[in-house]
Amino acid sequence: MGSVYTETPTAGPAAPLRAGERAYRQLRGEILDGILPPGTGLLEIEQSARIGVSRTPLRAAIARLIADGLVAGRPGRGFIVTEMNVDSIRELYEVRRALEEHAARIAADRRDPAVFLALRDQFLAAPALLAQGETGLHRYYDLIDEFDDAVAAAVANPFLVGALATVRTHLARIRRLARGNPDRLRSAAAEHLLIIDAIIAGDTSLAAHATHVHLQQSLTNVLAAIQGQPTGPVA
Amino acid sequence: MGSVYTETPTAGPAAPLRAGERAYRQLRGEILDGILPPGTGLLEIEQSARIGVSRTPLRAAIARLIADGLVAGRPGRGFIVTEMNVDSIRELYEVRRALEEHAARIAADRRDPAVFLALRDQFLAAPALLAQGETGLHRYYDLIDEFDDAVAAAVANPFLVGALATVRTHLARIRRLARGNPDRLRSAAAEHLLIIDAIIAGDTSLAAHATHVHLQQSLTNVLAAIQGQPTGPVA
DNA sequence: CGAGCATTCTATGTATACATAGGAGCTTCA
DNA sequence: TGAAGCTCCTATGTATACATAGAATGCTCG
Known part of the structure; x- marks a missing residue:
């Protein structure tokens, strides 16, 4: 060797x-x-x-x-x-909902407003970003990661962050299926804005509910995308 | 060798x-x-x-x-x-609350009533069990495990069950500290009964809230027990 | 006497050789 | 021709030998 x-x-x-x-x-x-x-x-x-x-x-x-x-x-x-069928996706989102709602609630309680105000500006610019094609798309996904990281930092709970990381790992496999739907991404950006506003305002309940709505929309979109292409494309 | x-x-x-x-x-x-x-x-x-x-x-x-x-x-x-200090315990319970509340909610929705009716009878007998000394204590803990397993079976979600298993692993380290408080265990049995009744009734909201109350009581008790004996006893 | 450096030692990281179990395929017998 | 048994093969499970990096310690120099 x-x-x-x-x-x-x-x-x-x-x-x-x-x-x-x-x-x-x-x-x-x-x-x-x-x-x-x-x-x-x-x-x-x-x-x-x-x-x-x-x-x-x-x-x-x-x-x-x-x-x-x-x-x-x-x-x-x-x-x-491991397999990743429709049932698994539903199950994953069920856990995701529990964890992310809780995380959003806590983040709204413990957040550093400055961080989320900066994120707010970036998400406001997201629609323009999404009009820029492939590179813009990439930067948009990075922005999502930044948001997730900001929530994790605000939560400051290794157990919760770890559980969320596990969920996000599996989510990455799913995201590939639903990639490339500009309309959905624009809606998602708006939903993120709602969550961010709630966190900035320190409104724990609203943050949790906005997260719930966002995840429900996300799941619906993913399931619809899978209906379109039954078995995922493979190299 | x-x-x-x-x-x-x-x-x-x-x-x-x-x-x-x-x-x-x-x-x-x-x-x-x-x-x-x-x-x-x-x-x-x-x-x-x-x-x-x-x-x-x-x-x-x-x-x-x-x-x-x-x-x-x-x-x-x-x-x-790894260390297990007071902060870690609080963080662990934070995640535990999110997961178990959600699990209770789902269990109340998907449960098999017969299973929880049987558990109800056993929990009704718990106070008598706790009066039997060491062997009764052991059987009580087994009963808790049975309850957890029943909830896991009702939830039927590998991701959620897995996340709960992780939490329960760490919980086992903590439980040792607060062991041997008969008053608390009797209260805990009563709290479990409330949760079980809610699950049997299919009342998702009540199941979640009863779980929340139970976990809050449990956390309070654990923290109080740790105050009593600052650093855990070690062989 | 103190600080910096070299040396040595220890514990993990890696590679490889050997043991074993399970399955696939072939052969054989009815 | 079909089914059952056997054999071989392959892939994991285990043990050990070697490489390497980091830390502790002792020595030396200022």
Whole structure:
């Protein structure tokens, strides 16, 4: 196994990244992007050869993916990428609703107004962003992430943030299906604005209800998108 | 190393249990029971020698404990049992409230009345149970588990049940601190009865509110118990 | 006597060799 | 021809040897 560090040692943004971490991120990304569709069998030897790490760190990576719920496996019979059907999506949104409503409530109570005022301005500019094509779309998704991060920071609860992170992981797999619906994204931006306004105002109840509405709309849209294309597109 | 299977091959209740699984269960149990108190350093070599497995399955076990949030570790600097202070307890209950309220709501909507009617009878007998000393206490805790399982079965949502399982794991560490308060346990049984009645009646709102009340009472009791004995007793 | 540096030691990270169990496919017998 | 049994093969489970990075400690120099 030749040079593991093909890149210059000083190039990385931080540490050169361990083999197990690399394997985890790559597999996770490929599952989330649909490159490894649900049902795909993950063979240790095959995957370790493909990614370029030995079996030991690859096993660690798969163990983490199992903990994430992205991979399932029976002992002695291999591992497969977990399925993501309509029922799973409904179930996921059920948990998401509980957690995000609670988070919104807490965020409205503990928020730093300045942070959300800045976000408000950015969301006001979202419709213009969405008119800019692919790059604008990317920046819009980054904005959503910023919002989620701001809520997480306001909540300041490792358990809640962790549970939300788990939900968001699975959500990333779903989002791919409903991508590219400008009308929906514009509506979503407006819904986010409502939530942000409620948080700024410190109105816990309104923040929770606005979040509820937003998630219900989101779920409806996702389910409709899936009706359109029964089985997700796969490379 | 010599015979891993000291016991007769046909003795085990099921499969002989893998080394990694054994290590995981033992370490998890010891952390939950406080035998390995927060802050304890888990050295791979030391622990693998103690438990009697090699480093590879022990690493897998520690990886699972990290996913559970029971162990934390900086890469290259070892692993330690996570702390559990008053703030963590408050944060845990915050998430617990969100999840259990939602679960109670759903359970009230989807429940099988017969299951909860049976539980109702058992909880009615709880005060008598609590008068029976240690064995009665044990059976009481089993009854709580039965209730939790019944709610989980009614909810029928793997994501929500999984999130609840995570919370319950950490809760087990806390419960040890507040153990042995008969008055509180009698009150808790009465609170559970209220929740069960609401679920039987299909009253989603009441089930959620009764759960909220119960958890608030539970948190208050736990915090009071900790005030009494600042740092938990350790073997 | 204090601070900086080199050395050593320890614990994790990684790779590989071996053990084992489960399944697929083939052969054989009825 | 079909079904049952056996064999081989493959993939995971486990153990161990080696690489490496970080920290603690002791030494030396100012």
